Amino acid sequence: MVNPYDKYAIEASVQLKEKFGGKAVGIAMAPPHAADALREVLAMGVDEMVLLSDPKLAGSDTLATSYALSVAIKKVEQRLGSVDLVLCGIESSDSNTGHIGPEVGEWLGVPSVSYVDRILEIKDGYAVVKRLIEGGYAVMKVKLPAVFSIAGTSYQPRIPSLRDVLAARRKQIDVWNADGVGLDPSLVGLVGSPTRVVKMWRIEIRRKGKIFTDSDVDVAIEKLLNELKKDGVPLGV
Amino acid sequence: MPLDFEFTKEQEDIRLTVREFAEKYIAPKAVEFEEKQEVPKEITREMARLGLFGILFPEKYDGLGLDPITAGIVLEEIVRADITFSLAVAYLVHTSWGYVAYKYGSDEFREDIIRKAAKGDIWVGIATTEPGAGSDLVGITTTAKKDVDGYLIFGEKAYISGVREAREKGAWFELGGGHVTLAYTDKTKQHKGMSLFFVPLTDPNITIRLEKEFGRKGWSFGSFVLNNVKVPETYRIGEEGRGFYIAMEGFDHARAYIALACAVGGKRAIELAAEYAKQRRAFGEPVATFQGVQFQLADNWARLEAAHALAYKALWALKMEQEGKIGRFEVTKIAASAKLFAVQAAKAAIDDALRWFGAYGYTEENLVALALKAVKSYDWAEGSLDIMRLIVAREVLGKEYIVRRR
Numbered sequence: 001m002v003n004p005y006d007k008y009a010i011e012a013s014v015q016l017k018e019k020f021g022g023k024a025v026g027i028a029m030a031p032p033h034a035a036d037a038l039r040e041v042l043a044m045g046v047d048e049m050v051l052l053s054d055p056k057l058a059g060s061d062t063l064a065t066s067y068a069l070s071v072a073i074k075k076v077e078q079r080l081g082s083v084d085l086v087l088c089g090i091e092s093s094d095s096n097t098g099h100i101g102p103e104v105g106e107w108l109g110v111p112s113v114s115y116v117d118r119i120l121e122i123k124d125g126y127a128v129v130k131r132l133i134e135g136g137y138a139v140m141k142v143k144l145p146a147v148f149s150i151a152g153t154s155y156q157p158r159i160p161s162l163r164d165v166l167a168a169r170r171k172q173i174d175v176w177n178a179d180g181v182g183l184d185p186s187l188v189g190l191v192g193s194p195t196r197v198v199k200m201w202r203i204e205i206r207r208k209g210k211i212f213t214d215s216d217v218d219v220a221i222e223k224l225l226n227e228l229k230k231d232g233v234p235l236g237v
Numbered sequence: 238m239p240l241d242f243e244f245t246k247e248q249e250d251i252r253l254t255v256r257e258f259a260e261k262y263i264a265p266k267a268v269e270f271e272e273k274q275e276v277p278k279e280i281t282r283e284m285a286r287l288g289l290f291g292i293l294f295p296e297k298y299d300g301l302g303l304d305p306i307t308a309g310i311v312l313e314e315i316v317r318a319d320i321t322f323s324l325a326v327a328y329l330v331h332t333s334w335g336y337v338a339y340k341y342g343s344d345e346f347r348e349d350i351i352r353k354a355a356k357g358d359i360w361v362g363i364a365t366t367e368p369g370a371g372s373d374l375v376g377i378t379t380t381a382k383k384d385v386d387g388y389l390i391f392g393e394k395a396y397i398s399g400v401r402e403a404r405e406k407g408a409w410f411e412l413g414g415g416h417v418t419l420a421y422t423d424k425t426k427q428h429k430g431m432s433l434f435f436v437p438l439t440d441p442n443i444t445i446r447l448e449k450e451f452g453r454k455g456w457s458f459g460s461f462v463l464n465n466v467k468v469p470e471t472y473r474i475g476e477e478g479r480g481f482y483i484a485m486e487g488f489d490h491a492r493a494y495i496a497l498a499c500a501v502g503g504k505r506a507i508e509l510a511a512e513y514a515k516q517r518r519a520f521g522e523p524v525a526t527f528q529g530v531q532f533q534l535a536d537n538w539a540r541l542e543a544a545h546a547l548a549y550k551a552l553w554a555l556k557m558e559q560e561g562k563i564g565r566f567e568v569t570k571i572a573a574s575a576k577l578f579a580v581q582a583a584k585a586a587i588d589d590a591l592r593w594f595g596a597y598g599y600t601e602e603n604l605v606a607l608a609l610k611a612v613k614s615y616d617w618a619e620g621s622l623d624i625m626r627l628i629v630a631r632e633v634l635g636k637e638y639i640v641r642r643r
């Protein structure tokens with residue numbers, strides 16, 4: 001399955017391609033069996049799909065993953081010419097770190113913007129983007145090339161037509177391994193990953209909600225404040 | 238390894254794509270189809286964009302060139318999302334009769350109408366039934382008279398699905414639609430004097446009248462009067478005098494898809510009712526723990542499993558026939574058996590499942606209740622169950638044991 005958050009980035013890339021021309025190349029780092037799911041990316045309109053897959057990459061954390069992806073991006077540049085824009089999903093649906101976009105930006109030495117809701121304009125080597133922030137949004141002008149992680153709802157992923165789905169089956173998915181891309185073995189896999197997962201557990205929420213249903217709002221507020229005071233919440237009054 | 242229940246990778250891709258569409262755009266609206274008595278036009282337009290109206294047509298005519306089994310996979314996903322069967326009818330009638338129209342239509346007809354049908358710009362329906370004749374097609378009175386470079390058609394068709402959707406241009410379909418229509422070109426020859434025509438319902442010499450449907454209200458059902466309707470010769474589907482036989486072939490297609498729709502719709506109804514029975518408690522236990530419920534569920538599920546397999550066998554038979562590997566009558570027998578069995582299995586399963594809801598089962602917002610009304614239509618549509626019995630008996634016993642009533 002394609003990470004649902006990535007679909008927004010895929011949609012964004014296809015819309016940009018439809019507007020400005022150029023080429024959209026997808027890169028996924030995953031075990032070989034992922035190739036099947038990647039056809040969906042091609043069906044949505046991405047021109048070429050690369051699967052970066054190698055047992056040496058197993059156990060990579062976000063640092064090692066972003067390194068491997070950045071090297072693969074450079075390899076794409078060698079083949080097809082300069083990359084203007086790298087788009088990624090906001091996070092993965094399994095680990096939800098949201099690190100990859102900004103880290104790829106670091107490895108490539110280019111600006112990165114996370115939580116991009118919409119790319120408003122691309123002109124003269126700059127992009128203007130609308131970025132979600134708490135309680136609103138910010139509009140930013142960014143020098144290209146850059147890395148954007150695409151958030152949320154603006155780029156609703158298209159459902160491809162069956163004709164495109166069938167055509168995607170007939171397309172080639174390039175599988176690249178670590179040596180072929182020229183990855184430094186000390187920077188990938190478990191050895192290249194400073195993160196150690198020591199233990200995993202479920203967070204239990206023991207608190208219980210309490211609802212005050214008094215028809216007189218003032219009474220309800222009074223009760224709420226008392227309750228908070230009882231729990232030692234500093235109210236500043 | 239000839240017997241195989243596995244689908245190809247392409248078929249799995251298609252299933253997942255249609256499922257995504259159906260879950261996102263169809264399922265949330267299904268109850269409304271019944272309430273508003275129409276399917277939102279965006280849905281048929283989107284189905285057209287996805288290519289769902291072009292499954293069987295060759296790529297040469299802008300179709301996808303796929304087989305009946307793949308068409309069945311698409312139908313399954315549509316039915317799972319909409320057990321009011323409104324979209325099942327829209328899809329399966331077009332798929333079956335569009336294919337037959339393509340198969341027997343002339344090259345000009347294919348270039349003109351089939352290309353548009355494949356893109357989903359034109360919807361294709363079927364019109365054999367009349368106020369005075371349904372099962373007994375020899376009793377129809379609609380006639381087509383030869384005229385300069387075409388035919389003039391007079392008559393009335395009744396209980397026809399999709400008359401409104403075909404009538405209105407630029408609504409559910411860009412160009413409206415038309416019905417594959419059975420008419421006499423030579424009444425004296427009885428069933429050997431019938432011919433089939435593609436009749437655009439947008440023709441000004443046609444008037445339509447809608448029935449108030451008992452169920453599957455999202456897709457219209459009504460009659461149309463043909464008063465001197467001129468169609469070009471190229472709209473004749475097959476040779477003069479072959480209409481009855483070609484219609485029989487179309488019925489085989491439709492019956493196979495109906496069987497599949499019933500099997501899948503029945504299973505979906507059980508799933509929905511089972512979800513409720515797990516939550517609903519009576520006498521301190523979830524309703525799903527009662528053995529009376531469980532045994533009903535198991536018996537019905539087993540029958541639907543059988544119906545499901547038989548429906549796919551019928552679709553497989555259609556594919557084999559296209560490849561010249563099995564004969565016409567064998568297909569007819571399997572398709573009639575499939576419809577006969579699946580409709581009854583689905584009706585029984587949905588009726589039982591609905592009971593687990595208690596009184597909530599008797600409301601118009603309960604999808605399973607809507608499904609019960611919907612499958613009831615298949616007691617008749619595309620051939621009544623009694624006619625299915627006659628066909629199976631005829632094919633097993635031999636024609637000489639069928640009492641001729643005409």
Ligand SMILES: Cc1cc2nc3c(=O)[nH]c(=O)nc-3n(C[C@H](O)[C@H](O)[C@H](O)COP(=O)(O)OP(=O)(O)OC[C@H]3O[C@@H](n4cnc5c(N)ncnc54)[C@H](O)[C@@H]3O)c2cc1C
Nearest residue numbers: 363364365366370371372396397398614617618619621623
């Ligand atoms: C929802 C719905 C949608 C429909 N859509 C279409 C459509 O799109 N196009 C179209 O052309 N038609 C359509 N029909 C009509 C359908 O094809 C007919 O209802 C069907 O063929 C039966 O014909 P009838 O209704 O005239 O019944 P009749 O032929 O009058 O039959 C009445 C009863 O007698 C039984 N019977 C008839 N002959 C025999 C026999 N020889 N032996 C034993 N029993 C017999 C029948 O099974 C039935 O129970 C639709 C019907 C419904 C309910």
